[in-house]
Amino acid sequence: MRERCLLSLLAVLILSLASTIPGDEKHGMSADLSLRGEIVDLACYIGHGAKGPEHQKCAVKCAEMGQPLGLLSTDGKLYILVADHQDPSAFLKARKLAGEQVEMTGEPAEKDGVAALTVHAVKK
Numbered sequence: 628m629r630e631r632c633l634l635s636l637l638a639v640l641i642l643s644l645a646s647t648i649p650g651d652e653k654h655g656m657s658a659d660l661s662l663r664g665e666i667v668d669l670a671c672y673i674g675h676g677a678k679g680p681e682h683q684k685c686a687v688k689c690a691e692m693g694q695p696l697g698l699l700s701t702d703g704k705l706y707i708l709v710a711d712h713q714d715p716s717a718f719l720k721a722r723k724l725a726g727e728q729v730e731m732t733g734e735p736a737e738k739d740g741v742a743a744l745t746v747h748a749v750k751k
Contacts, residue, residue: 659747661732664700666690666725666749669707672697683726690725698731698744706735706744718746727751 668689671677677685678699690696698706710718711734721731729751733744 657734657736659732660735660744661730662698662700662706662744663728663730664698665728666708666721666731667697667699667705668725669695669697672699672705678726680726686726687723690722696722696725698729704742706742708733709743709745711745711747714747717748721746721749724749724751 665678666686667678668686670689671682671685696708698708700706708718708721717733721729729749731744731746732748733746736743736745
């Protein structure tokens with residue numbers, strides 16, 4: 628009887644440790660998503676809906692100043708753009724394309740109703 632309890636406890640411990648391994652779907656790691664849309668500066672887009680070709684110069688200026696950026700996808704969903712900690716080069720490229728229509732690939736995440744995309748690739 629005591630051996631069964633120890634085996635059960637060991638099994639629970641192994642399962643709980645296995646669920647914390649990086650890359651586990653339960654902990655936010657998911658497959659990349661490819662999206663099309665406009666890179667918007669969030670200060671102007673959220674503040675007063677500014678976007679499109681007439682706002683591009685301002686979007687570039689805001690991006691250069693370090694304002695946060697988002698991708699307004701063609702289906703109307705807004706993603707906050709974040710840099711990949713291992714390789715931020717795609718995010719830095721995205722900053723230079725503020726106000727442009729792009730195709731972007733990245734890892735989506737959502738927390739408390741806020742959607743984000745870790746940028747892995749971007750092209751015009």
